Amino acid sequence: MPELPEVETVRRGIEPLIVDQVIERVICRVPKLRWALDPDLNERLSGQKIQSVGRRAKYLLVRLEEGFLIIHLGMSGILSVVDAEMRPVKHDHVDIVLSNGYCLRLNDTRRFGAVLYSDGDVNKNPLLLLLGPEPLSHDFNVSYLEQRAKNCKSPVKNFLMNQKVVVGVGNIYASEVLFRCGIHPEKPINEIPRTQLGKLVVEIKTVLQEAIDQGGTTIKDFQNAEGKPGYFKQQLRVYGRDGEPCVSCYNEIRKIKLGGRSTFYCLECQK
DNA sequence: CTCTACCCCTGTCTGC
DNA sequence: TGCAGACAGGGGTAGA
Numbered sequence: 356m357p358e359l360p361e362v363e364t365v366r367r368g369i370e371p372l373i374v375d376q377v378i379e380r381v382i383c384r385v386p387k388l389r390w391a392l393d394p395d396l397n398e399r400l401s402g403q404k405i406q407s408v409g410r411r412a413k414y415l416l417v418r419l420e421e422g423f424l425i426i427h428l429g430m431s432g433i434l435s436v437v438d439a440e441m442r443p444v445k446h447d448h449v450d451i452v453l454s455n456g457y458c459l460r461l462n463d464t465r466r467f468g469a470v471l472y473s474d475g476d477v478n479k480n481p482l483l484l485l486l487g488p489e490p491l492s493h494d495f496n497v498s499y500l501e502q503r504a505k506n507c508k509s510p511v512k513n514f515l516m517n518q519k520v521v522v523g524v525g526n527i528y529a530s531e532v533l534f535r536c537g538i539h540p541e542k543p544i545n546e547i548p549r550t551q552l553g554k555l556v557v558e559i560k561t562v563l564q565e566a567i568d569q570g571g572t573t574i575k576d577f578q579n580a581e582g583k584p585g586y587f588k589q590q591l592r593v594y595g596r597d598g599e600p601c602v603s604c605y606n607e608i609r610k611i612k613l614g615g616r617s618t619f620y621c622l623e624c625q626k
Numbered sequence: 627c628t629c630t631a632c633c634c635c636t637g638t639c640t641g642c
Numbered sequence: 643t644g645c646a647g648a649c650a651g652g653g654g655t656a657g658a
Binding site for chain 1: 632
């Protein structure tokens with residue numbers, strides 16, 4: 356479900372509602388999500404005051420007095436802050452119960468998400484250690500991309516979705532970025548000239564920022580902390596539009612598989 | 627080292 | 643109406 360803009364939208368939604376609250380207890384209703392849930396999670400978190408809610412890539416980082424809570428939403432995760440007395444529904448797997456009577460609740464149909472405790476330096480956690488730069492930071496620039504692209508011949512779309520290259524770009528935004536750049540998704544990354552790489556950098560930043568500004572993209576079931584959808588779907592130019600006319604040249608949008616993922620592009624505009 | 631195929635899981639939609 | 647199969651916004655891992 357969520358790529359960077361959706362995770363950032365969730366972060367902004369929950370942070371003001373849970374910061375400065377003390378965790379009373381943790382309720383886990385399934386033994387595992389992506390990984391087995393830490394049986395000591397309740398013990399580790401109880402009594403701790405929430406300091407801040409950050410984000411690295413598609414991971415939410417809840418800073419505690421001692422350590423961090425790392426939350427990933429996988430494909431179908433929904434985080435919301437609800438009355439702790441509200442009866443859990445199907446797939447409500449984890450509750451972080453707060454002292455003010457509310458709780459941070461994770462619903463995750465497919466259970467590809469994760470809730471992990473990390474002590475010490477969260478950036479040294481194996482999940483975060485090898486991640487590429489944040490796309491909206493200055494570290495993500497054309498010189499960096501050129502360096503990474505040099506000896507790599509994978510299709511540009513796979514390259515952009517590789518979280519070791521740059522984080523946060525998922526299946527929807529990868530197709531959208533490539534359309535805006537006029538680059539065919541199967542083009543080997545090492546054959547793309549520097550000027551085009553520069554365009555990729557700019558469009559990645561632009562698309563992700565625009566999507567954040569619109570509260571993310573809701574295709575099917577993404578919702579923010581208040582249960583509302585994102586509005587960037589209206590701005591999608593190729594994703595999910597196979598068979599429809601290109602917004603620019605009116606030729607048909609095509610759908611192919613790349614790395615097992617659906618990929619959308621305009622045969623005419625993207626070479 | 628890089629890159630693909632497969633796997634985790636449930637729900638929904640399509641075609642027979 | 644039932645059923646099998648494909649597919650869905652992510653990403654770790656085994657093996658080539």
